[in-house]
Amino acid sequence: MADKKSFAEQTSADTKEIGFHYQYYYFLYRLLNLKSGQSVGLEVKDDVHTDLNNDAQILFQLKHTVQKNSTGDPIALTELDGDLWKTLHNWAKVISDEVDGRSQKPEQINFIKRTEFHLITNKSESSRNKFLEKLEAHKATTESFKDLHSHVKFLHSKTQDATIKNHIGVVLALEDDVLSLFLRKIHLEMNLADLHSLIKIAIKEKMVPSSKVDVVFERLDSNIRTDNYINIKQGKKLELDFDSFYSRYRNIFATSREPLQLGRPFVPAYPVDIFAQTFIKQLIAVNAMKINDIEKAFEYTTNKLKIARFLDDWLQSGDLVADEVEGFHKDVKFKWRNAFEHWCEDCLDQEVIEKAKQLLYDLRKIDFSIANSNLNTELSNGELYHLSDEKLIGWHRDWKTL
Incomplete structure (x- = not known):
């Protein structure tokens, strides 16, 4: 025993x-x-x-x-x-x-x-x-x-x-x-x-x-x-x-932070003239959409409005703080600039449209992140359209003077 x-x-x-x-x-x-x-x-x-x-x-x-x-x-x-x-x-x-x-x-x-x-x-x-x-x-x-x-x-x-x-x-x-x-x-x-x-x-x-x-x-x-x-x-x-x-x-x-909720309900408030938006004009200028393609115009506008609304909601709820939002915009602009310099800065006149579309295609494939949360493609593309609408980025070699 x-x-x-x-x-x-x-x-x-x-x-x-x-x-x-x-x-x-x-x-x-x-x-x-x-x-x-x-x-x-x-x-x-x-x-x-x-x-x-x-x-x-x-x-x-x-x-x-x-x-x-x-x-x-x-x-x-x-x-x-x-x-x-x-x-x-x-x-x-x-x-x-x-x-x-x-x-x-x-x-x-x-x-x-x-x-x-x-x-x-x-x-x-x-x-x-x-x-x-x-x-x-x-x-x-x-x-x-x-x-x-x-x-x-x-x-x-x-x-x-x-x-x-x-x-x-x-x-x-x-x-x-x-x-x-x-x-x-x-x-x-x-x-x-x-x-x-x-x-x-x-x-x-x-x-x-x-x-x-x-x-x-x-x-x-x-x-x-x-x-x-x-x-x-x-x-x-x-x-x-x-x-x-x-x-x-x-x-x-x-690393304990809750991931941002990406699937929350969203009802956009569209502008009166959807084709008057700067980012839509930029897309049309590089043949990324047709001048009368109303379906794409509403889709892309929804993307743009959604990321802007979500960022503001996350900021107001405390899920994000102001410097995180500022840093997010800054990081996307850096990524755009690197790609722009590669594709568009020194392109020939006959290559402008082709290079602009390649630039846009490459950036649309990126899922951006903020505060340890990865954004989906819809919101990531919306950020590109938002910055373009604010005249902070563009696709055409001469986008600043278009």
């Missing part, structure tokens, strides 16, 4: 695994909230840390529990909670770390002044946690440090847990003015269980369509995990600044 792990062993392993993921996903959440000049680290200065651009820093301790209360919710954070005092103990050790040059009070106070200490947990709040109640009162200057300090000493004498007693003792070992300042810089965020939802909200806030949020999340998660694994193998710190995060992962966000 195969050896089986005890329930305690299984729970311990599961707890460590969930705790690791909780820590990692909070790191990912902080990455998504980076601003220029800031950086985020995983297990560098703390479980997670953020360096701000004014020499300030935020240290995050992450504590996750799988224990449930009678209603099925995570247990409450009590005033003698092991996670609470282990966290404060760890920070007290960091504050007074001799190796980092903080054995004396001035260095400790300077460190605390530029640091915030955040405990993040999925544990729920407890109305019976007098320590946290007094802590918040002390931060709001409605309770003296003396009263808070007395309560901490009371907890130290009350607990029968040797580990917790030791942790509280390390906190109490800080000099009074150091401890008072430290306690005022502590922040707790409880009931934080659903990090995935927070991450997805942060992704959506980066202008990612709702339908693409899950895809972006999965790709970002996968790529960052892979990069973290590689960095750990190479002995590198897991720390990213805003510029590195942007340059490394921006394409995940850029």
